Amino acid sequence: MRLKEHVMNYVSTRGKAPAVSAAEAILQGLATDGGLYVPDQWPTLDFDLDQLAQLSYQELAVKVLSAFLPDFTLAEVQEVVDASYGSQWDTETIVPVHDDGNLHYLELFHGPTLAFKDIALQALPHLVTTAARKMGLNKEIAILTATSGDTGTAAMSGFADVAGTKIAVLYPQVGVSDIQRQQMVSEPGKNTYVYGLEGNFDDAQQAVKGLLGDEKFGAFLKEQDVQISSANSINIGRLIPQIVYYFYGYGQLLKKGQIKVGEPIDVLVPTGNFGNMLAAFYASQVGLPVHHFTVASNENHVLTELFETGVYNRNRDFKVTNAPAMDILVSSNLERLLYFASGQDSQLIAKDMQALQEKGVYQLSDKTRQGLAKFSAGWTSQKQVEETIAETYTKSAYLLDPHTAVAVHQYQDDGEHQTLLATTASPYKFPQTVLEALGEEVVAGAGGLTALAAITKTSIPQQVKTLFEQPIRHRDIIRADQIQSTIENALKH
């Protein structure tokens, strides 16, 4: 008898849910034990680093996605990639790299909503609908998403008018930028539902996670014959497409002769829910040579403390900052990193996550801390964000958005390694903060866009040129205790 080759599956970080295929993991979002799906082994990529400089973004995406989605056929993966990385991007390379000495800005904001989340969220609807088809699922698929501002718009841009799907978005009333709010409330997709929530992002994310695990809500979905999933980075389908751009960035450095094949680089990421950084870690686990990872936070610096002291403590005030997409105290994807750092100790992870839920605090084991040796962290104040935007513009004539500035402030040139910095949003997504940083008069709404263009002699990206001329379609503001009934109303047939 021949042994059947073991195909990679996805298992829960908390160890109490059955292993599932990639398609099932993408459809479910969260594992049934409340944990997050992670690969049970690392796949082998079918390219060598020395080929990277020659591969197009789309070619590379097919290779990386195929490796992490072993149950998808090549034709299915190719279809997903074709639909996700086409003319909706404002540059053919999808992710251009801007160089400044040993620092390399990996520009992830050239998609339809001007933030890095487009990279995964242009793909997710196609991953979800393909997964459903593969599993013979004929139900309607509902996507439920909490957003700190960027995920909601990017998810709706991806899912708008996709047959057989509905998408509901919860955004916090405070903190989102004028552009982010206008993008959400003017979303034209007929299958989109948008609600402002009286609360912050953690409240919204907690509510979504709670609903996904709620029995009564489960019964409602069954009765309505609806399959629910998530567009938040708790969904492994969000993370896999993000692995691609770290390899692509490495390929660009090779192409320009800035590194040699195999040379380790540093990776610096402005971090909130830890999805972007986790994708870099996953890339390193399947062959990207990384010397060091730096986790940059804003004034909500729970992660800085964790990497420095080994203690995660969310018992503190939530700060609304000028880098709002990183305003978060419960950083979901850290759980996936700790799972690997602890040596796949799902019992330990389950215990720590329970402590986080109940007491808001847990402490890493020595073993886990050793597993994090390649990581360090730092945080940047709001004032430093503004100073960094001004300094970088004066010195290098490069305009930063506030999230990228959080990371730039943490950059240290060791003279030895090239650094790839995840440049997560266009400055045009946060014109008010950028104007303020440059010492210019702050103009609200559309005026902010024209003012920024005039002052910096750059052009308003075509993605937002007519944003404020779009009619407002979503006006509901709800309280946390109204979420379940509101969502049920939206999903009812």
Ligand SMILES: *Cc1c(COP(=O)(O)O)cnc(C)c1O
């Ligand atoms: C979401 C977001 C982040 C944080 O990314 P995570 O993957 O949640 O860590 C950083 N910058 C911008 C602009 C974002 O939209």
